Amino acid sequence: MANPDSLQRFTFDNSHVRGELVGLNQTLKDIFARQSYPEAVNNLLGELLAAAALLSATVKIDGLLTLQVQSNGPLRILLAETSHDGKLRGIARMDAEQDIEDGQLLGTEGQLVITIDPTKGRRYQGIVSLEGDNLAKCLEGYFKQSEQLATRLWLSCEGQVAAGFLLQELPALGEVQEEMEVDADAWTRLTCIADTVRDDELLHLDNSQLLHRLYHEEPLRLFADEGLKFSCSCSKARLSTALDQMGYEQCQEIIDEQQKIRADCQFCGQHYSFDQGDVKGLFPLESAKASGQSH
Ligand SMILES: [Zn+2]
Structure with missing residues (x-):
């Protein structure tokens, strides 16, 4: 099969085109094991995770790249996130399961949001229908x-x-412009050949077999592959932003009733709990004001 859990770059010697190949296996097993989505949803999530890995290879940044599908169909949200060091996680949100089995998953209207969130620098977001x-x-x-x-x-x-x-397709560089003109139809030729690839070939041939099947007449270079794996970036600090959004009053209400606020990570199922001290830490001003009033 496609080289499992890896991302591999290749370039053509005679044209300004580069390629990336991705394969996921254990990564998907780990992600699917934490959820129980219908098969059709798993397949679409697998594709979105593969796409996220491929896109991350085209943007060289330290940080996170997220693809989020939002639709009016039974599958409301599909999300795949990848980090620059090959960690992937994903999630789906849907209406009742029987709706998923029947019609089209993504309904008639929806969008795909691409977010690039660098560790340093500004967040970028693109949206497409x-x-x-x-x-x-x-x-x-x-x-x-x-x-x-x-x-x-x-x-x-x-x-x-x-x-x-x-x-x-990469931009032509000045000094090799002449060479480019000789092979002006490279992009059309290479993509037309790629259009002949069947799903079973994509899934079951390893990277060199696949490239040989498609491009045995094109000299190309295959680079070392990079590993990919499931890993969740959740932390108590990250989940506390959800509490922040709930606001002080609602958080304090839950603490008064249940002593703890329990929250589970949607991606990996990790349990987190927040107590009175955590709420005080999150809302120092409100907490001080409230304790002032109670005395
Ligand atoms: Zn998690």
């Missing part, structure tokens, strides 16, 4: 709309294997 369940088409639309480098994607997920493949 959904085109049915075809995430690859939708992401290609995003690159087009935001006037970035021409980019094509192929994604597939079945069972606990997801695979994906991206081609991106």
Whole structure:
């Protein structure tokens, strides 16, 4: 199968096109084991996770890249997040399960939100309309709309294997301009060949087999692969932002009634609990004011 749990770059010797290949297996097992989504939802989540990994390879930043699908269909939200060091996590939110089995998952209207959140620097967000369940088409639309480098994607997920493949046209450099002109149709040729790839090939051939099947006539270079794995970035500090949004009064009400506020991470199921001291720490002004009033 596609090299499991890895991201691998390749470049063509004679054209300004680069590619990325992604395969996910154990990563998906770990993510799916923490949830119980219908198979159709798992398949779409697998594709979104593969897409997130591919996109993260095209933006070289320290930080997080998130793809979030929002729709008016039975599948309300689908989210895949990846970090620059290959950690992935994902989640789905849906209406009742029987609705999922029948019609189209993503309904008639929806959007895909791409968020890039660097450790240092400003957060970037791009939004593109959904085109049915075809995430690859939708992401290609995003690159087009935001006037970035021409980019094509192929994604597939079945069972606990997801695979994906991206081609991106790089800007021509001055000194090799002449060479470029000789091979002016490279982008069209390489993407047309990629369009012949079948899902079973994408999922079941390893990276060198796949590239040989598609591009045995094109000299190319395959780089060392980078590992990918499931890992959740949740922490008590991160979950406390949810409490912050609830506000002091509601938090204090729960503490008064139940002594603790319990919150579980939606991605990995980790339990967290917050006590009176935590609430005081989160809302120092309100807490001081409230204790002042009670005396
Ligand atoms: Zn977590």
